[in-house]
Amino acid sequence: MRFLRRLAAAVIALPAVLPALAQSLVEQPMPPEQFAACVQGLAEQTATAGRPLRREDFLRIASAGRYDDRVRQSMLVRSDEPTFWWDELAATTDAERVLQGRGILEAHAAALQRIEARFGVPREIVVAVYGIETNYGPAAGRIPVLDAALTLACLRPCGDTASSACLSRERAYATVRLLRDARVPAENFVGSWAAAFGRTQFVPDTFEMIAVDGDGDGVIDIIQSEQDAWASTANHLQRRGGWRPEQPVYLEVAVPPDQQAQFAPSDTSVRLPAQAKPLSQWVAQGWRVLAASRPPALAAGDPEVYPFLPVGLPGPAFLVTRNFDTIRRYNFSDRYVMEVALLANKLAGGTDFVTPWPTDDPGLSRAEVRALQAWLQQRGHAQVSADGVMGRLTRDAIAAERAARGLPAGRRVGQRTLRELMQP
Ligand SMILES: [Ca+2]
Structure with a gap:
């Protein structure tokens, strides 16, 4: 899933090179006693929290949290498999995602128009964020947000720095406050390894500041309510950077x-x-x-x-334009910005880029990836699932099949190599 492979919404960028201490922390799974000591240490620093949080409240709620090694593994694998712009954009803005997004624009025209009028952010941009972040769905991650936030805070410690400078610690405190105040249902509070949750993937500290009620029921629920998620996204784009409605991205x-x-x-x-x-x-x-x-x-x-x-x-x-920078504040990645912008453009009836990418082997749509995966399964790669996502297991199988066909070694296929690989 995309949100597991990339910093999710509203996550501030990590330094390109982790400090030496943090790097050593992610090399091995954290022993339970070290995690417990870390959580205790966080409890002792609640006085520095950006918003009030009592030590005993933190301990009571955080004691239910567990170390989750998937967080550490995700931090490690981020740069494992190099990916190309033309592969990513072919999948994230494929015809399927455009069609589904247009269906949402049509089915929820009145609600989206209301949100556009309230925040001044085009509905196509809001729906594109929804499509890129979670493929228009509530299935937005599988890691309990409390576990992810505590694990991140322990793997990426801040020492004695001021709270405002310590994002990982503040994220853990915000997570606990949301649970303390029952602002999110604990049973649904799952998300990405970076502790982003909901239909448009907010991290708890951003949720506290930016999320709003979109459907007018008095509750902010970006997990269940599409309108709350859309309004919160539009509010983010409007408040952090300022959306200029008259300008393209x-x-x-x-x-x-x-x-x-x-x-x-x-x-x-x-x-x-x-x-x-x-x-x-x-x-x-x-x-x-x-x-x-x-x-x-x-x-x-x-x-x-x-x-x-x-x-x-x-x-x-x-x-x-400045709108490019505004989307970049939602997710600190140039590629993410262009995914959202191109999908929004296509949703509005626009076309793909005019200039071709410098490759003779353009990327695959998710339908084409699924067809490839089904073929790989027939070839005996039982570990591959036909989910349209070019994950590690699919790439392993591609590497094996490329070798079997005498193609140059590689873990990728595009339009041209797909034909070469699958020809009888
Ligand atoms: Ca609501």
């Missing part, structure tokens, strides 16, 4: 030949927020907006934009 562009050198060679992502300036100035310098990519939502105006080239040149090039 991105404009696909052609970079003028005399300015291409700074974006080559390919394979290096380039994002230049410091170069933000009005679109008209880029156009004056020869940058050309590719008309077919123009999102329907683009209105008149001259937004400040800056270059973003996911894989350098050759490859798709964009000028992105």
